[in-house]
Amino acid sequence: MKINLFRAADGTESGGGADTGADVRTAASRAMSVPQPRSNGDAPVGPTKIAARDVSVSYGDKQALFDVSLDIPDKTVTALIGPSGCGKSTFLRTMNRMNDTIPGCRVTGRIEIDGEDINAKSIDPVLLRARVGMVFQKPNPFPKTIYENVAYGPRIHGLTSTKAELDEVVQSSLKRAGLWEEVADRLHSPGTGLSGGQQQRLVIARAIAVNPEVILMDEPCSALDPIATAKIEELIDELRERYCIVIVTHSMAQAARVSQRTAFFHMGRLVETGSTEDIFTNPRERRTLDYITGRFG
Amino acid sequence: MTEPTPGITESAGTDLRVDRLRAGLKRRHARENRFRTYGLLAIAVSVGFLLLLLGRIIEQGHTAFYAHTVTVPVYMDPARIDRSYPAGTNFEQLVAEQALVRFGVEDDAAGTRATAMRDLFSSELKYRIAERLQRQPGLIGETLPIAAPMSDEADLYFKGEISRSTPALQRRLSDEQLDWLDRMDAEGAVSAHFNKALFTNGDSTEPELAGVAGAVVGSALMLLVTALIAIPLGVGAAVYLEEFSPRNRLADLIEVNINNLAAVPSIVYGLLGLSLFINWMHLPRSSPLVGGLVLALMALPTIIIATRSSLKAVPPSIREAALAMGASRTQTVFQHTLPLAMPGVMTGSIISMAHALGETAPLLLIGMVSFVPGIPTGIDQPTGALPSLIYIWENASERAFHERTAAAILVLLAFMIVMNAAAIVLRRRFERRW
Numbered sequence: 110m111k112i113n114l115f116r117a118a119d120g121t122e123s124g125g126g127a128d129t130g131a132d133v134r135t136a137a138s139r140a141m142s143v144p145q146p147r148s149n150g151d152a153p154v155g156p157t158k159i160a161a162r163d164v165s166v167s168y169g170d171k172q173a174l175f176d177v178s179l180d181i182p183d184k185t186v187t188a189l190i191g192p193s194g195c196g197k198s199t200f201l202r203t204m205n206r207m208n209d210t211i212p213g214c215r216v217t218g219r220i221e222i223d224g225e226d227i228n229a230k231s232i233d234p235v236l237l238r239a240r241v242g243m244v245f246q247k248p249n250p251f252p253k254t255i256y257e258n259v260a261y262g263p264r265i266h267g268l269t270s271t272k273a274e275l276d277e278v279v280q281s282s283l284k285r286a287g288l289w290e291e292v293a294d295r296l297h298s299p300g301t302g303l304s305g306g307q308q309q310r311l312v313i314a315r316a317i318a319v320n321p322e323v324i325l326m327d328e329p330c331s332a333l334d335p336i337a338t339a340k341i342e343e344l345i346d347e348l349r350e351r352y353c354i355v356i357v358t359h360s361m362a363q364a365a366r367v368s369q370r371t372a373f374f375h376m377g378r379l380v381e382t383g384s385t386e387d388i389f390t391n392p393r394e395r396r397t398l399d400y401i402t403g404r405f406g
Numbered sequence: 407m408t409e410p411t412p413g414i415t416e417s418a419g420t421d422l423r424v425d426r427l428r429a430g431l432k433r434r435h436a437r438e439n440r441f442r443t444y445g446l447l448a449i450a451v452s453v454g455f456l457l458l459l460l461g462r463i464i465e466q467g468h469t470a471f472y473a474h475t476v477t478v479p480v481y482m483d484p485a486r487i488d489r490s491y492p493a494g495t496n497f498e499q500l501v502a503e504q505a506l507v508r509f510g511v512e513d514d515a516a517g518t519r520a521t522a523m524r525d526l527f528s529s530e531l532k533y534r535i536a537e538r539l540q541r542q543p544g545l546i547g548e549t550l551p552i553a554a555p556m557s558d559e560a561d562l563y564f565k566g567e568i569s570r571s572t573p574a575l576q577r578r579l580s581d582e583q584l585d586w587l588d589r590m591d592a593e594g595a596v597s598a599h600f601n602k603a604l605f606t607n608g609d610s611t612e613p614e615l616a617g618v619a620g621a622v623v624g625s626a627l628m629l630l631v632t633a634l635i636a637i638p639l640g641v642g643a644a645v646y647l648e649e650f651s652p653r654n655r656l657a658d659l660i661e662v663n664i665n666n667l668a669a670v671p672s673i674v675y676g677l678l679g680l681s682l683f684i685n686w687m688h689l690p691r692s693s694p695l696v697g698g699l700v701l702a703l704m705a706l707p708t709i710i711i712a713t714r715s716s717l718k719a720v721p722p723s724i725r726e727a728a729l730a731m732g733a734s735r736t737q738t739v740f741q742h743t744l745p746l747a748m749p750g751v752m753t754g755s756i757i758s759m760a761h762a763l764g765e766t767a768p769l770l771l772i773g774m775v776s777f778v779p780g781i782p783t784g785i786d787q788p789t790g791a792l793p794s795l796i797y798i799w800e801n802a803s804e805r806a807f808h809e810r811t812a813a814a815i816l817v818l819l820a821f822m823i824v825m826n827a828a829a830i831v832l833r834r835r836f837e838r839r840w
Contacts, residue, residue: 210729212653238732245730249723251742262731265741315731 155183158353164218166199173199177379179372186354188368195374197357201325205241206234239266242316246328248308250300255292258300258311262319278318286314287344306337326356342367361401365389373397467812473601474556474564476590478505481549492539497532498524522583528555528614558613558806563587608780609790613806618817620781624694624789625763631698631785632705632762637755640709648717649739668707675704676768692773692788700772701762712754716747748836756829760822766793792818
């Protein structure tokens with residue numbers, strides 16, 4: 110079944126009719142020491158989902174982000190890369206207004222999702238976060254059962270009316286997160302008892318259970334081992350067909366593997382953005398080249 | 407390794423390093439052992455003091471848990487008992503006179519001997535006989551064995567607290583009375599039994615009839631009032647301050663003041679309660695309602711502080727996860743943060759309740775340290791409380807109250823042990839964090 114919270118009929122769901130035709134990559138092409146982007150030149154890129162204009166963020170007196178303007182397309186994985194403290198996570202958190210929860214944090218500029226200003230007075234952050242899901246660096250399942258974790262979002266937003274409907278949502282979300290086979294027989298055991306990689310997929314299942322339009326991922330693999338990382342990356346690639354995904358990553362190899370668009374941040378500024386292939390093979394900026402070749406970072 | 411110190415060969419250098427390491431290691435181990443010894447010593451000292459305290463209280467108080475009864479044959483003299491109103495009879499005098507006759511003792515004209523004999527029995531005796539005759543009036547004219555509770559002094563004699571060698575000034579029983587007691591004992595009429603009165607009776611001026619029930623019920627009612635007011639208010643205040651209130655100067659000021667209030671002497675809360683609840687609001691004096699309100703004021707800061715610190719200890723990742731799922735702040739707090747903080751909240755609340763249970767000073771000021779016989783039936787009835795009962799009994803002049811003071815302390819300790827055990831059980835239950 111399909112839950113659509115906000116945009117049922119305006120056509121954005123179909124991604125402009127573009128067929129994604131996900132290319133299946135082998136593990137061999139994933140193993141690389143020097144970032145080699147897949148051939149993404151022909152990867153279909155959806156229409157602009159999120160448009161940021163002159164976004165600045167400061168925590169108290171300290172400014173963390175300076176006038177960032179970036180268009181993020183739908184049905185695409187956009188990677189935000191850059192050295193520690195460059196503002197990429199801060200920028201990510203402006204897109205679901207998680208910065209609101211930090212005392213002393215001030216956001217200026219304009220961020221639009223489907224042309225709608227998300228910082229407008231009329232936008233309730235609670236509704237916004239139902240449209241824009243988020244996955245954190247450290248897997249943070251609730252200390253409840255696997256079922257309850259996934260059912261939480263549909264429950265609080267009142268998306269399902271019957272138990273059978275909720276069961277269906279839980280099952281399909283776990284399937285889409287690639288976790289169903291592993292947990293089908295223990296849905297009512299604690300979510301915190303899973304391994305790190307399984308927990309992260311559980312958290313992804315929890316996020317997609319409310320059928321968001323955008324999924325933000327803040328270094329989702331940095332606490333995972335390589336095998337779990339590979340699984341998550343595979344999952345991200347599948348999710349791209351349905352969602353607009355923005356991923357912050359420290360690993361340039363990961364950015365090259367999973368993303369079609371890349372934005373490079375440095376010292377709180379957006380230095381360069383473009384298709385992942387262009388950024389990794391033909392950067393326009395000296396700093397980008399230095400970073401992707403490992404000269405700093 | 408490639409740059410050995412001049413003059414020392416490589417292997418010598420290694421040896422030196424190992425030696426130094428060894429010497430340092432010895433020092434480190436010694437330090438650790440010293441610290442462990444200090445810890446064990448501290449525990450030994452505190453356990454020693456605890457055992458000393460408990461041992462002393464048990465030694466003093468264990469005798470209060472049993473009492474002596476003497477069984478005497480009593481002829482229910484129809485000439486002395488009014489059939490229409492048996493309860494009006496002076497049964498004590500009747501029993502005493504018959505006992506004197508049995509012992510072959512001549513009484514003088516003033517009846518001093520009979521009075522002395524009467525003093526050996528508790529005033530409970532007459533109620534027992536009267537009740538029995540009320541139920542079975544046909545027994546009048548017969549001779550019945552009556553189990554008569556002993557008076558406190560006679561009871562103390564059988565417990566060995568007083569003897570003939572006790573200076574006459576320090577005992578109320580004369581040598582003659584002790585002779586009578588010995589003769590009763592020789593007849594095999596004296597028996598010891600469990601002191602039920604201690605647990606079923608309210609306070610009394612007669613030690614052998616005094617019990618802790620009134621104070622236990624009073625304390626329990628008071629705690630109920632305290633818990634119902636202090637826990638919801640304290641937890642609510644803590645949740646608001648920790649999760650919702652803006653961080654500004656006002657919040658800082660409130661925090662400092664709450665911490666100060668936790669350290670205010672309890673007698674000040676008693677004064678506040680006196681002027682606020684009794685003088686201004688005219689709530690009933692000496693009642694569990696007022697006592698509970700005062701103790702609630704006292705317990706609030708502790709509960710707020712404990713709740714805030716356990717809310718702070720909930721990992722922020724859980725809060726972020728809930729918020730990012732689109733939960734509102736209220737949902738985040740009540741579905742995630744507060745349940746996870748519950749073990750700490752429970753522990754803090756119950757410990758402050760136990761503290762309130764033992765508090766005496768504020769009760770002094772709201773009239774709870776006064777003689778209240780009987781058991782309260784509602785929160786607006788005058789009552790005592792366990793700590794104030796201990797205070798009253800300790801100051802009583804009757805020797806028999808001393809053992810009962812210790813017994814009341816044991817009852818209070820048992821009450822507290824039950825509460826603290828409940829705290830541990832509750833914490834275990836809520837602590838299933840998986």
